[in-house]
Amino acid sequence: xxxxxxxxxxxxxxxxxxxxxxxxxxxxxxxxxxxxxxxxxxxxxxxxxxxxxxxxxxxxxxxxxxxxxxxxxxxxxxxxxxxxxxxxxxxxxxxxxxxxxxxxxxxxxxxxxxxxxxxxxxxxxxxxxxxxxxxxxxxxxxxxxxxxxxxxxxxxxxxxxxxxxxxxxxxxxxxxxxxxxxxxxxxxxxxxxxxxxxxxxxxxxxxxxxxxxxxxxxxxxxxxxxxxxxxxxxxxxxxxxxxxxxxxxxxxxxxxxxxxxxxxxxxxxxxxxxxxxxxxxxxxxxxxxxxxxxxxxxxxxxxxxxxxxxxxxxxxxxxxxxxxxxxxxxxxxxxxxxxxxxxxxxxxxxxxxxxxxxxxxxxxxxxxxxxxxxxxxxxxxxxxxxxxxxxxxxxxxxxxxxxxxxxxxxxxxxxxxxxxxxxxxxxxxxxxxxxxxxxxxxxxxxxxxxxxxxxxxxxxxxxxxxxxxxxxxxxxxxxxxxxxxxxxxxxxxxxxxxxxxxxx
Numbered sequence: 001x002x003x004x005x006x007x008x009x010x011x012x013x014x015x016x017x018x019x020x021x022x023x024x025x026x027x028x029x030x031x032x033x034x035x036x037x038x039x040x041x042x043x044x045x046x047x048x049x050x051x052x053x054x055x056x057x058x059x060x061x062x063x064x065x066x067x068x069x070x071x072x073x074x075x076x077x078x079x080x081x082x083x084x085x086x087x088x089x090x091x092x093x094x095x096x097x098x099x100x101x102x103x104x105x106x107x108x109x110x111x112x113x114x115x116x117x118x119x120x121x122x123x124x125x126x127x128x129x130x131x132x133x134x135x136x137x138x139x140x141x142x143x144x145x146x147x148x149x150x151x152x153x154x155x156x157x158x159x160x161x162x163x164x165x166x167x168x169x170x171x172x173x174x175x176x177x178x179x180x181x182x183x184x185x186x187x188x189x190x191x192x193x194x195x196x197x198x199x200x201x202x203x204x205x206x207x208x209x210x211x212x213x214x215x216x217x218x219x220x221x222x223x224x225x226x227x228x229x230x231x232x233x234x235x236x237x238x239x240x241x242x243x244x245x246x247x248x249x250x251x252x253x254x255x256x257x258x259x260x261x262x263x264x265x266x267x268x269x270x271x272x273x274x275x276x277x278x279x280x281x282x283x284x285x286x287x288x289x290x291x292x293x294x295x296x297x298x299x300x301x302x303x304x305x306x307x308x309x310x311x312x313x314x315x316x317x318x319x320x321x322x323x324x325x326x327x328x329x330x331x332x333x334x335x336x337x338x339x340x341x342x343x344x345x346x347x348x349x350x351x352x353x354x355x356x357x358x359x360x361x362x363x364x365x366x367x368x369x370x371x372x373x374x375x376x377x378x379x380x381x382x383x384x385x386x387x388x389x390x391x392x393x394x395x396x397x398x399x400x401x402x403x404x405x406x407x408x409x410x411x412x413x414x415x416x417x418x419x420x421x422x423x424x425x426x427x428x429x430x431x432x433x434x435x436x437x438x439x440x441x442x443x444x445x446x447x448x449x450x451x452x453x454x455x456x457x458x459x460x461x462x463x464x465x466x467x468x469x470x471x472x473x474x475x476x477x478x479x480x481x482x483x484x485x486x487x488x489x490x491x492x493x494x495x496x497x498x499x500x501x502x503x504x
Contacts, residue, residue, distance in 0.1 A: 012147060019252065022209075047257075048249075049187050052249065053186055053253075056246065057181070057197060059241055060124060060198060061197055062201070062240075063127050063174070066131050066204040067170050068204075068206040068209075069206065069230065070167045070230055070419075071164070071168065071236070072206045072209040073227070074385045076214055077226070078092045080219065080222075081219045083220040084147060084154040085153055085160070094161075097439075100168075100300075100438040101439060103362070103435045104432065105435065106169045106172050107172040108275065110123065110172035110173050111176060112275060114180060115274070115424060118247035120177055120184065121246070125241060127173040128234075128241040129238060129459060130167065131237060132234040132237075133148065134167040135231040136163075136234075137162050138164075138227050138231075139224065143222040165416050172428070175431040177427070178408075178427060179427045180260070180417045182195045183256050183257055183415070184261070185249055187254055189345050191412065192408055192409070193248045195341070195408045195412060196341030199337065199408055200337050200338065200404070201408060203334060204330075207330035210323050211323075212313050213226055239271050248261055254480055256480060263391075264282070278418075281421060282426065282429055286419065286470075290467070291417070291472070292461075293466060294463035294466040295414075295433070296429075296432070296433020296436070297433060297462075298406075298459060298463045299434045299437075300433065301455070301456055301459045304441040304442055305453075308452055309325055313377060316387060329399060332400040332401040334402065336400070340356060340360070340408075344356060344409055354467065354471075355466055356409055358467050361406060361460060361463055361467055363401075363402035363465045364403050367396075368395075368457055370398075371453065374395060375453065377453060377454060391401060411430065414427070415427070419479065450464060
């Protein structure tokens with residue numbers, strides 16, 4: 001065994017083995033060839049997957065679930081909220097709309113935090129504490145006064161708005177780091193599934209709120225019970241996070257994670273300058289612009305569209321039926337994302353993200369078209385196709401299935417295109433498009449219930465064209481495979497040198 005690194009050389013120019021007086025073999029290679037450096041046996045770098053990665057993903061997913069559930073506190077029980085606080089429906093809508101409104105200016109700040117040393121841990125701690133503070137603020141009016149007080153409304157509204165704004169500011173911490181977390185803790189064959197779980201738990205928080213919130217708030221006086229329940233969830237999440245949430249694994253699980261950890265250690269005060277350089281690089285890459293815009297506007301449009309199901313389907317279907325349609329559509333999206341994420345992690349489909357994304361977009365377009373022909377539209381007052389609970393439910397279920405399935409694939413595709421730039425940068429731009437589309441549609445078409453289906457169809461059609469012209473390059477996977485091949489060659493060379501040494 002030699003103590004110094006071994007040397008790799010061209011196969012057709014094998015070096016000469018020279019045995020000096022000390023009988024220690026050395027390697028002499030032909031002049032003009034630059035050897036590659038590899039490590040000797042026992043020192044070969046190995047990428048290890050730690051069981052802690054599941055704990056980290058579980059804590060992050062729980063906090064993501066909470067953030068979404070807290071955001072959707074009042075809308076599923078809007079009539080009870082209006083009665084309890086004596087406020088109009090427009091105020092309830094504003095409590096919900098703080099989410100996308102505050103998200104947009106807070107996102108760049110979250111990106112800068114994520115790309116500091118131990119940035120992921122710092123961001124998750126801020127997320128946990130922010131959730132606790134926001135839910136605590138919302139229960140204060142119920143403690144210091146009562147609904148019978150003439151000043152109850154004036155006292156309550158500032159606390160409600162402050163709580164919703166703080167929770168909305170935590171939204172970027174939930175959505176921006178999902179690709180970074182999966183890259184930092186999981187191996188190449190697990191990243192898409194990890195990204196999927198991190199995204200879908202956030203969606204699941206709002207999905208179950210449509211069922212849990214009305215069950216708790218069976219009458220207006222029960223609304224504080226829901227607020228206390230959310231406070232308990234936030235307290236548990238904060239305690240668990242503060243007790244133990246590691247900043248990063250002891251050793252990187254992949255080549256991409258190794259680069260990410262090195263960049264975190266080298267972070268400096270020029271973070272904003274680096275952000276602007278990375279932003280310019282992203283926006284000058286046509287494929288990135290096409291893919292991020294397609295994914296962002298589609299997700300933002302769907303978020304608004306799903307919130308208008310009760311109005312779109314009125315008067316043929318009740319609010320309760322529309323709520324169940326929305327729940328099933330969201331649940332189908334979660335299932336679709338988990339299934340397609342697992343498929344994309346297999347070796348056969350790991351480099352076929354564009355094909356999977358395109359199939360999902362086309363399936364979503366056909367599903368929404370089916371729904372459009374089954375309800376009233378801007379062109380006709382009666383549906384063209386027969387409308388039953390089964391047909392409406394199936395069309396919405398399939399639309400949710402395909403839309404949910406494509407979301408994590410776009411995150412991973414953007415990370416591949418812009419590697420070695422941080423995954424949090426590509427994810428930040430994607431979710432910024434998402435919220436810009438969401439806010440725009442809230443102001444443009446929130447009352448145009450008959451028009452919204454047609455707008456969704458147009459958005460999906462434009463997105464399909466963007467995906468067709470986008471080109472996904474697998475830079476991250478290429479880099480990892482090159483490093484892996486070099487390591488394998490080094491190990492083989494080391495064994496050969498060790499064999500020569502043993503025979504000397």
